[in-house]
Amino acid sequence: MRTVSVDELASWVGKDLGTSDWFTIDQSRIDAFAAATLDFQFIHVDPEAAKQTPWGTTIAHGFLTLSLLPHLMTGTMLAPEGTVMGINYGLDKVRFIEAVEVDSRIRAHVRLVDVADKGGGRWLLKTEVTVEIEGADKPALVAEPLTMFIVP
Numbered sequence: 001m002r003t004v005s006v007d008e009l010a011s012w013v014g015k016d017l018g019t020s021d022w023f024t025i026d027q028s029r030i031d032a033f034a035a036a037t038l039d040f041q042f043i044h045v046d047p048e049a050a051k052q053t054p055w056g057t058t059i060a061h062g063f064l065t066l067s068l069l070p071h072l073m074t075g076t077m078l079a080p081e082g083t084v085m086g087i088n089y090g091l092d093k094v095r096f097i098e099a100v101e102v103d104s105r106i107r108a109h110v111r112l113v114d115v116a117d118k119g120g121g122r123w124l125l126k127t128e129v130t131v132e133i134e135g136a137d138k139p140a141l142v143a144e145p146l147t148m149f150i151v152p
Contacts, residue, residue, distance in 0.1 A: 001074070003081045006123065006151065009115045017112055017127065018076035022105040022134060023068065025060045030102060033064040047102075055101055062096040065106065065140050069129055072108035073145070080123050082151045089124060089146035098138040105134040113144065121151045 004012065027047070034045050042049040043059055050058040070088070079086060100106060114126040125147050131140040 001077045001079050003079050003083065006080045006117075009078075009080060009123065009125075012078055012112045013115055015112055017078055017110040019110070020072040020074075020076060020108040022107050023072060024103065024105050025064070025100050027058060027102050030058060030060050030064065033061055033067070037061070037063070039063075055099055058102045060100040060102070060104075062141065065096075065100050065131060066094060066143065068106075069108065069131075069143065069145055072106070072131065073110055073127070073129060076108065076110040077127075077147070078112060078125065079149050080151045083149045084152055086147050086149045089148040092126060092144040092146060094141060094143040096141050098133060098136055098140050100133055100140045104136075106131050106140055107134075108132075118148070123149045123151060125149065 030044050034040050039061060043053055044061055045058065047058050109130045109132065111128045112125065113128050116124040118124050127145055127147070129143050129145060133140050
């Protein structure tokens with residue numbers, strides 16, 4: 001994670017922060033997510049039934065792809081120097097655009113959208129994350145995660 005002084009944070013607004021490594025979404029991960037969320041819809045967990053869908057195979061849950069943002073963003077995030085912790089503060093927007101077929105590779109492009117000084121050593125950073133599917137014309141999703149950084 002790249003760190004900058006709190007005085008420099010605003011100068012990063014509008015800039016690309018980077019792109020993650022590729023990450024493969026395999027059936028075992030989809031099945032584990034289904035078990036964790038109790039979402040066993042056939043399109044995710046039944047390869048035979050999924051052959052009859054427009055994709056012809058199983059697809060990842062949209063929320064599985066969304067849940068991978070912290071992992072995908074790890075190497076791209078910007079934080080104020082001296083940060084003792086960063087916490088997920090929520091999302092301003094999420095759009096699921098394209099299905100992620102089993103065994104697809106995804107990666108995240110991250111751009112800093114806003115920085116807000118919330119006082120008391122709290123800095124709220126809003127990013128825009130576009131999750132690309134290798135070889136696809138459209139992204140899997142576009143989201144605006146919010147991360148609160150605590151700086152003593």
